[in-house]
Amino acid sequence: IQLNHLVQRQDFDNATKALIRELEGGLPPDDGGKSFEYKTEGTKDIKDLRTELRQSLVPILNQDIKNKETGVVARISGTGLNKISSEKALNKSLENGFTKEEHFKVGADIKALFENARLGETYADKKGSADIKAMHRYFAEININGKKAQVKITLKESMQQGHRIYSLELGELNPLP
Structure with a gap:
């Protein structure tokens, strides 16, 4: 067979x-996969960071991005872009000891990160939406400004739209689940 x-x-x-x-x-x-190294310099206004992120991601909006490990093809929509740059996602990164500049720098590289990320967990939608088949959490290890970190990328798998990159946050490096 x-x-x-x-x-x-x-x-x-x-x-x-x-x-x-x-x-x-x-x-x-x-x-060991691709090495992701990032460096930020200085501080920027949140509005400028959001504008730069949008400029980086607009060319790949609604285009297929294939994860090398699982073969899952996902897309990032305008909603996903807004979610990555949202106060809630940013606050999770800030709570984990990262700066807003680091969060947005990594967010701009979502395509390469998702392509090389490892699937860590799959779970039911916590809101119980009938259209959502499952939620998937992918992890990628990075080095940013000399700190080892873990990028958490959340995908929504919906009946209507397939896999959508939904959110990104930075966390301290923990063993993959």
Whole structure:
């Protein structure tokens, strides 16, 4: 039996599917992956940071972004862009010891981060929305201004729109779940 045929089965979780893809040669071996290094300088006004983020992400809005580990294709919409730059997402990064400049610098690289992130967990929508099939949390390790950090990228999987990049936050580096 071909392993690729097994990937299509609904009863396999994403980690199993990723392992099958790797065995079939669809993914490069895990050699630590791409290194994400970021540096920020000075402080900027929140309005300027939001404008810069929008300028960075507008070219990739509503375009397919494929995660290398799981093969999941997601898109970032205007709503996702607004969520990443929202006060709530920013406050989570600030509470975790990062600056607003660091949050927005990393947010501007969401495409590469999602492409290289690892799936950490899948869970039901906490709001119980009928259109949401599942929520997925992806993790990427980065180094920003000499600090090791973990980027948490949340995807919503909806019946109508498929996988949408919903939010991003910076956290201290913890072992992946």
